[in-house]
Each structure stands twice: as C-alpha cells, then as structure tokens.
Amino acid sequence: MPTIFGMPPQVLFGQLSLGLINGSFYALLSLGLAVIFGMLNIVNFAHGAVYMMGAFCAYFLLNGIDLPIPWWMAGHFSLMNIHFGSHLSFWWALLLAPIIVGAIGMFLQRVLIARIAGLDHIYGLLLTFGLAAILQGLFQNQFGSSGLPYEIPDGLSGGHNLGFMFLPNYRAFVVGASIVVCFATWFVIERTKLGSYLRAATENPSLVRAFGINVPLMITLTYGFGVALAAFAGVLAAPIYQVRPLMGADLIIVVFAVVVIGGMGSILGSIVTGFGLGIVEGLTKVYYPQASGIVVFVIMAIVLLIKPTGLFGRAA
Amino acid sequence: MNYKIAGLAMAGLMSSVAFAPSALAADKTIVIGNVNDMSSLYADTGGIGSEVAAKMAIEDSGMEKKGWKISVISADHQNKPDVGATLTRQLIDEKHADVIIDTPNSGVALAVAAVVKEKNKVFIPSGAASAALTGAACTPNTVHWTYDTYELAHGTGGAITRAGGKSWFFLTADYAFGKALEADTTAVVKAEGGTVLGHDLHPLNTADFSSFLLQAQASKAQVIGLANAGGDTINSIKQAAEFGIIKGGQTIAPLLLFITDVNAMGLKVAQGLEFTSSFYWDMNDGTRAWAKRFQALDPAHHMPTQGQAGAYAGVLHYLKAVEKVGDPSDGAKVVAEMKALPTDDPLFGKGTVRIDGRVTHPAYLFKVKTPEESKYPWDYYKLVATIPADKAFRPLSESDCPLVKK
Numbered sequence: 001m002p003t004i005f006g007m008p009p010q011v012l013f014g015q016l017s018l019g020l021i022n023g024s025f026y027a028l029l030s031l032g033l034a035v036i037f038g039m040l041n042i043v044n045f046a047h048g049a050v051y052m053m054g055a056f057c058a059y060f061l062l063n064g065i066d067l068p069i070p071w072w073m074a075g076h077f078s079l080m081n082i083h084f085g086s087h088l089s090f091w092w093a094l095l096l097a098p099i100i101v102g103a104i105g106m107f108l109q110r111v112l113i114a115r116i117a118g119l120d121h122i123y124g125l126l127l128t129f130g131l132a133a134i135l136q137g138l139f140q141n142q143f144g145s146s147g148l149p150y151e152i153p154d155g156l157s158g159g160h161n162l163g164f165m166f167l168p169n170y171r172a173f174v175v176g177a178s179i180v181v182c183f184a185t186w187f188v189i190e191r192t193k194l195g196s197y198l199r200a201a202t203e204n205p206s207l208v209r210a211f212g213i214n215v216p217l218m219i220t221l222t223y224g225f226g227v228a229l230a231a232f233a234g235v236l237a238a239p240i241y242q243v244r245p246l247m248g249a250d251l252i253i254v255v256f257a258v259v260v261i262g263g264m265g266s267i268l269g270s271i272v273t274g275f276g277l278g279i280v281e282g283l284t285k286v287y288y289p290q291a292s293g294i295v296v297f298v299i300m301a302i303v304l305l306i307k308p309t310g311l312f313g314r315a316a
Numbered sequence: 317m318n319y320k321i322a323g324l325a326m327a328g329l330m331s332s333v334a335f336a337p338s339a340l341a342a343d344k345t346i347v348i349g350n351v352n353d354m355s356s357l358y359a360d361t362g363g364i365g366s367e368v369a370a371k372m373a374i375e376d377s378g379m380e381k382k383g384w385k386i387s388v389i390s391a392d393h394q395n396k397p398d399v400g401a402t403l404t405r406q407l408i409d410e411k412h413a414d415v416i417i418d419t420p421n422s423g424v425a426l427a428v429a430a431v432v433k434e435k436n437k438v439f440i441p442s443g444a445a446s447a448a449l450t451g452a453a454c455t456p457n458t459v460h461w462t463y464d465t466y467e468l469a470h471g472t473g474g475a476i477t478r479a480g481g482k483s484w485f486f487l488t489a490d491y492a493f494g495k496a497l498e499a500d501t502t503a504v505v506k507a508e509g510g511t512v513l514g515h516d517l518h519p520l521n522t523a524d525f526s527s528f529l530l531q532a533q534a535s536k537a538q539v540i541g542l543a544n545a546g547g548d549t550i551n552s553i554k555q556a557a558e559f560g561i562i563k564g565g566q567t568i569a570p571l572l573l574f575i576t577d578v579n580a581m582g583l584k585v586a587q588g589l590e591f592t593s594s595f596y597w598d599m600n601d602g603t604r605a606w607a608k609r610f611q612a613l614d615p616a617h618h619m620p621t622q623g624q625a626g627a628y629a630g631v632l633h634y635l636k637a638v639e640k641v642g643d644p645s646d647g648a649k650v651v652a653e654m655k656a657l658p659t660d661d662p663l664f665g666k667g668t669v670r671i672d673g674r675v676t677h678p679a680y681l682f683k684v685k686t687p688e689e690s691k692y693p694w695d696y697y698k699l700v701a702t703i704p705a706d707k708a709f710r711p712l713s714e715s716d717c718p719l720v721k722k
Contacts, residue, residue: 146357146360
C-alpha cells in the first residue's frame with residue numbers, strides 16, 4: 001500500500017479535510033475577534049459566549065422558548081413561563097440568529113463596553129470575561145451542561161464517499177459557508193469605502209469625526225458585526241456539536257491562540273491562520289493524537305518567540 | 317474556568333479565622349462534601365444534581381428531626397486530581413466534612429480516596445467508575461456505589477460479543493477511567509472469543525471526534541467501543557451518526573451512558589444503543605416517585621442519572637450507619653457499620669456492602685427506544701436483560717484489594 005510520510009493517503013487526506021472543517025470555525029471566530037480588536041481595541045473574551053448564544057438562538061428559533069414572565073406582566077402573583085412557539089428552520093436561523101445576537105452585542109457595547117473605551121486592555125478583557133461568565137452561568141443554570149439536540153437540516157443530511165473518506169454534506173457546506181463569509185468580510189474591510197472609513201476611524205477617530213462621520217455608531221456596528229460572525233459560527237456548529245452552555249468556553253482559548261499566531265487585529269492573518277491551524281491539528285491527530293489538544297499552543301509559543309507580533313501582524 | 321474554587325478558598329480562609337475547630341465529644345453535626353464536576357462535561361451526570369440527591373437523602377433519613385445537623389457543601393474539582401485532593405483536604409480540615417460523595421472522574425476519585433483515608437473520613441464515589449477503587453486502591457474508608465468498569469465491561473462488552481460483535485475498536489478517554497474501562501472490556505471481549513483491532517486515546521473533553529471516528533471506521537471493526545463518558549460520549553455518538561458509521565453497519569457500544577446523554581443527543585441519534593446501567597428512573601413505582609421529586613428540585617429539571625441515584629442511596633445508607641454508631645468522626649468505624657448493615661432503598665433495592673467496599677445490586681442491560689416507542693418525556697430505555705447482583709460485579713475471588721483475605 002503506498003504511503004505518504006508513513007500514512008496511507010486515505011487517512012492523511014481524510015484528516016486534512018477534517019482539519020479544514022475545524023479550521024472553518026477557527027477562522028470565523030478569530031475573524032470576529034480580529035475585527036473587534038482591530039476597530040475597538042477590545043480583547044473580546046465574551047466571544048465564546050456569543051458563539052454559544054448563536055447556537056442557542058438557532059435552537060430557540062426551531063423549538064420555541066419558555067420565558068419567565070414576572071407576575072405584574074402576567075397578571076398572577078407568581079413567575080410564570082410563557083411559551084413563545086416558533087418553527088423556523090436552520091436556514092432562517094442562519095440569517096436571524098446573527099442579527100438577534102448581534103443586536104444583543106450592540107446593546108452590551110453601548111451600555112457597558114463603550115464606557116471603558118480608551119482604558120488599558122486589561123479593563124476590556126476583565127469586563128468581557130465577566131460578561132462571558134455571567135452569560136454561561138445563566139445558560140448552564142437553565143439548561144444544564146450536556147446541552148440540547150439540534151439536527152442537521154434535511155437538505156444537507158447524508159454525505160458522499162470521496163474514496164478516501166466519507167464526507168458528510170453538512171460539513172462540506174460549513175467549509176463553503178465559512179470561506180464565503182470570511183472573504184466577504186475581508187473584502188468589505190480592506191477593499192470598500194465603508195471599510196476605509198472603519199480603518200480610518202481606528203487610526204484617528206477625531207479626524208474622521210471632523211469629516212462628519214458618526215464614529216461611535218460605527219464602533220457599535222463593528223462590535224455588532226464581530227458578534228454576529230461568532231453567532232453565525234454558533235449556528236453552523238449547532239448540528240455538529242452539542243448546543244451547550246460551555247461550547248464556546250472550551251473553544252475560545254484555542255481561538256485566541258489562533259489570533260495571537262495570526263497577529264492581533266490582522267483580518268487576513270486570522271482567516272489564513274484559522275484554516276491553517278485546523279489542518280495542523282488534523283495532522284497531529286494522525287501522527288500523535290494525544291498531542292492534538294496542545295499543538296496549537298506549542299505553535300503559539302514558537303511564533304511568539306520568533307515573531308512576537310504574529311505571522312501577519314505589523315509592529316505597533 | 318472556575319470561580320467557585322476561589323470563593324471556597326476565601327470562605328475557608330474566613331471561617332478558619334472566625335471559628336476555632338470544634339471537636340465535640342458526641343458530634344451530632346454531619347457535613348457532606350460533594351466534590352464534583354460542577355461546570356464541565358460531567359456536570360449533568362453528577363454536579364449540582366448530586367447535591368440535590370444528597371439533600372433528599374438527608375430529608376428521607378429523618379435524622380434532622382432527631383436533633384442531627386446535616387449539611388451539604390459542593391465544590392468544583394474541575395476534573396483535575398490535584399484540585400480534587402486539595403478541595404477534599406480543605407473541606408475536611410476547615411469545613412469539618414465527614415464524608416465525600418460522588419466525585420465523577422476516576423482520576424480525581426483515586427486522589428480523593430487517598431486523602432479521605434489519611435484523614436479517616438468516609439468516601440462514597442457514586443459517580444466514579446474505575447474498579448480500582450475497590451481493587452488495588454481499595455481502602456477501609458471507601459464505599460463504591462452505583463457502577464464500575466468491571467460491571468460495565470461485562471454487561472455491555474459481554475452481551476455484544478456474545479451476540480456476534482467479535483472485532484472491536486476502542487475510542488478511549490485518555491485518563492484513569494477510560495483506560496480502566498478499555499482494559500476491562502478488552503479482557504471480556506477476548507474471553508468471549510473476540511479480538512481487539514486497535515484503539516485511539518482522545519483527550520478528556522474533546523469537541524470534535526471526527527478524526528478518531530474516521531480511524532475507527534477504517535479499522536473495519538464490527539464494534540466501536542466508547543470508553544468515555546458524559547459530553548465525550550454524546551459527541552462521539554452524534555458524530556458517528558453524521559459520518560455514516562452507524563448506517564455503515566458498525567455497532568457503537570457506549571460503555572458508560574447516562575440518561576442526560578440520551579436526552580442531549582435526542583432519540584433520533586441515540587435509538588438502538590445497547591448499554592449497561594445500574595438505575596433507570598422508570599423501573600417501578602419507587603424509582604418513579606423518587607425521580608419525579610428529584611426532577612422538581614433539579615435546577616435544569618433533568619431526570620436523575622444513575623450516578624445521582626447512587627449519591628442518594630449512598631448518603632442514605634451512610635446516615636443510617638452514622639446514626640447507629642452515634643458519631644461521624646471515625647470514618648473507618650462508620651464504614652465498618654455500613655458493611656455490617658444490609659443496604660435497602662427504593663432505587664437499588666436490597667443489597668450489601670462487601671468487604672472490599674463494593675456495593676452490590678443488580679445491573680441492567682438497556683436499549684434506547686426509537687422516537688416512535690417513546691410515549692412521554694424521558695421515556696428512553698427498554699429493558700433487555702437483568703444481571704443479578706452476584707454476577708454484576710467482580711467476584712471477591714478475583715479481587716486484588718488488600719482488605720480481602722484469601
């Protein structure tokens with residue numbers, strides 16, 4: 001049997017494809033972080049929590065939600081649960097969840113995060129870390145830790161045998177969707193007039209404001225967009241992983257490592273590194289599975305030693 | 317991430333400043349330490365639910381009406397043996413805990429067992445599976461409730477191999493529990509004339525199993541044994557369905573499955589799985605009545621898992637023994653009494669605590685229902701076979717526990 005680096009090609013190609021799929025999530029999440037860091041200078045530790053909220057939002061859109069209504073609204077002397085029924089499919093969730101969660105993000109940015117603008121990074125980090133803890137705690141208390149089921153949409157169930165592996169249709173769709181969204185984001189920020197306003201507003205907010213552009217609004221919208229990207233990733237993740245409160249907390253550390261390796265705030269860097277590290281992780285699972293949990297961090301340490309600004313970062 | 321530990325450390329610090337330890341002659345105060353995974357992949361199988369179960373046992377013991385003061389303190393071990401050992405020490409030294417319960421994650425449980433023995437308290441690991449707890453690592457202070465790797469390996473592994481699943485591939489959680497479960501199942505598979513084609517060790521708390529599943533698929537083994545638990549089992553099975561493994565004819569054998577796992581996967585994915593369990597809420601009137609009480613008290617309103625049922629039964633039996641001894645402070649003495657008293661509760665029925673600390677009761681082979689067969693919420697299992705108490709656990713003649721005299 002022919003082998004490549006001591007591995008049968010089936011195994012190698014299979015793992016490379018899987019790496020690409022995981023990389024799709026890394027890329028989407030680290031892109032959102034990069035956008036937020038680049039424009040707001042906030043290390044958004046709440047990113048994992050909003051990713052989780054995206055997945056829960058998809059679940060609620062499909063199955064409805066029980067909301068506790070205080071007695072003065074319900075007309076009773078107790079807390080009662082009102083069921084808001086809805087049966088919106090995965091495709092609606094893919095559109096609506098980022099909008100809903102993005103709106104929540106914008107609200108949080110306006111009432112909380114805007115107040116610490118211009119302070120040291122550690123304040124933003126602590127604030128968003130605290131937000132994440134509160135959000136995850138609330139969801140965990142309500143839904144437990146093992147999560148809720150969410151099925152693969154009917155049109156995308158099943159898969160194809162590629163010869164070297166069985167590729168589920170849904171996973172192929174995830175890779176495609178992620179690539180399209182990542183490059184659309186890159187294009188908007190780096191190649192359009194809106195993007196140039198955004199970048200200018202980061203460089204010199206007072207000058208941009210002098211041109212009559214509403215900089216605080218742009219910042220809020222940017223945060224909302226970064227959060228929406230995470231929620232989008234959350235909806236994509238719902239059918240594959242569990243819809244569970246800590247799904248983001250377990251992922252966010254790796255995603256931060258991806259951002260650090262790519263270079264904080266670099267849009268292209270986070271996309272390329274996201275996909276790249278997914279593949280590296282996949283390869284590690286072939287050659288030494290036990291190390292697959294730490295390989296990203298080993299790479300991070302090496303990159304920080306050699307090029308502290310990250311692979312695509314510019315020196316400040 | 318964990319904040320409870322900091323809170324506990326702080327609370328511990330304050331209390332040690334505020335009060336001097338009170339060692340009364342006839343100690344009528346019992347403190348139960350629920351050293352558990354409160355926030356991660358095993359939090360639903362044990363977690364806060366085990367605290368709920370312990371409190372139900374306190375109520376049902378009726379001892380508070382007789383002047384006993386009994387409380388439960390939960391602490392998050394974060395699935396780290398060193399954290400679990402430190403928390404146990406803190407609970408015993410500063411909170412005067414008399415008994416530590418549940419402790420899912422065998423790695424942590426083995427560390428806790430050593431601390432509890434050193435402090436001469438009682439340890440009831442109702443959520444940990446490693447059979448070493450009543451084997452090589454048995455102590456005069458440990459009473460092992462609910463399930464263990466020997467029981468699970470023989471129940472599920474034996475049944476599937478006898479039914480024709482002769483070649484196995486394991487996906488194994490890379491720590492004490494997974495390795496023990498794989499080793500015990502391998503022994504059973506080989507004894508029944510089967511073969512093991514290979515295994516993959518995955519890190520604890522893995523989100524993506526596709527790489528491992530692909531290797532299991534490529535092995536062409538008839539059976540893929542999952543030597544993992546909680547969130548890891550959920551993700552393995554869900555993704556095995558996605559990659560067409562179940563449709564392709566390979567059997568998935570979850571060696572340890574909880575009802576909360578089935579609930580999280582949904583019946584469409586979980587249907588047809590065969591597994592061993594020591595408890596199911598819908599067995600008889602006694603279990604149903606207890607489970608409904610539990611469900612109302614559980615913050616997430618889940619039905620009780622077998623581990624949580626074990627926490628209830630364990631605490632109930634412990635309290636009976638303490639009442640008889642009259643004082644909880646000498647752990648080994650209480651455990652000796654627990655071994656002398658026959659066990660009897662509505663969840664596991666009548667049983668005994670053996671000399672090695674193993675609690676014996678029947679084990680059950682269940683099959684997960686199809687969505688059509690399920691008639692009401694949490695109606696998930698159907699009984700396939702009952703394994704009698706004397707066959708379910710490792711016989712004392714095979715024991716490597718130093719307490720067993722041969």
